[in-house]
Amino acid sequence: MMSRxxxxxxxxxxxxxxxxxxxxxxxxSIWPTRCALCDxxxxxxxxxCRLNLPYIDYWKACVRCxxxxxxxxxxxxxPVTLQQLGEKAPPFARCVCVSEFNGAxxxxxxxxxxxxxxxxxxxxxxxxxxxxxxxxxxxxxxxxIPATRRALRRRGFDHAELLAEKLAQRMDSSSVALFDxxxxxxxxxLSRSLRFANMDESIRLKEGLxxxxxxxxxVLLVDDVYTTGVSLITACKALQNAGVENVYCATFARVx
Numbered sequence: 001m002m003s004r005x006x007x008x009x010x011x012x013x014x015x016x017x018x019x020x021x022x023x024x025x026x027x028x029s030i031w032p033t034r035c036a037l038c039d040x041x042x043x044x045x046x047x048x049c050r051l052n053l054p055y056i057d058y059w060k061a062c063v064r065c066x067x068x069x070x071x072x073x074x075x076x077x078x079p080v081t082l083q084q085l086g087e088k089a090p091p092f093a094r095c096v097c098v099s100e101f102n103g104a105x106x107x108x109x110x111x112x113x114x115x116x117x118x119x120x121x122x123x124x125x126x127x128x129x130x131x132x133x134x135x136x137x138x139x140x141x142x143x144x145i146p147a148t149r150r151a152l153r154r155r156g157f158d159h160a161e162l163l164a165e166k167l168a169q170r171m172d173s174s175s176v177a178l179f180d181x182x183x184x185x186x187x188x189x190l191s192r193s194l195r196f197a198n199m200d201e202s203i204r205l206k207e208g209l210x211x212x213x214x215x216x217x218x219v220l221l222v223d224d225v226y227t228t229g230v231s232l233i234t235a236c237k238a239l240q241n242a243g244v245e246n247v248y249c250a251t252f253a254r255v256x
Contacts, residue, residue, distance in 0.1 A: 125166035
């Protein structure tokens with residue numbers, strides 16, 4: 001059998017790229033890209049809707065957990081609230097969040113996760129990269145809490161993994177899968193106490209990591225929504241117990 005020459009391989013690659021471009025043009029002519037919020041054609045998130053998101057003011061947010069208006073007295077990571085979660089302090093070094101969780105940010109998350117608009121992953125990653133401190137761009141490995149197997153079958157993709165990959169590209173870093181898919185119910189309908197019971201021991205590091213494979217010493221966990229912080233807290237504790245030195249968190253929307 002004759003082996004492919006470099007020239008023929010290049011032609012095949014060019015042909016595939018050309019075919020893909022034609023398919024995109026054809027699809028765009030029939031189903032034009034529209035904004036996830038206002039339905040305006042042209043982009044998955046138009047500039048007007050992007051500018052009007054309820055961004056969290058860095059100068060007013062909690063310096064530890066990123067909660068809006070928590071600069072002086074945080075309502076989320078104070079001793080009383082943490083005691084209800086069985087914690088004395090947040091298990092992460094710091095968390096930053098892009099936007100408050102409202103109708104607009106909720107619609108972006110829903111369109112991305114449940115309606116399969118994967119192009120929003122790059123838009124969300126872009127906004128995350130803008131609020132992440134510059135020092136996190138050096139040495140941090142990007143990781144994520146995987147979707148449950150049930151959610152993965154329903155959606156056809158892991159929204160957290162894709163978001164981590166897009167953010168890693170923007171940070172010139174690597175995206176690493178550190179956790180096994182959790183086997184628990186959907187968190188969105190549960191109360192704070194039920195969320196902790198639901199997540200108890202469900203977030204585990206991959207078995208190979210516990211058998212001696214080197215873990216990164218600095219990890220940035222990325223997620224779409226910080227609701228009660230249960231998922232992130234559980235994941236951060238697992239990383240700390242495994243010997244990770246610094247764990248940071250970054251989320252797109254923040255419920256408070």
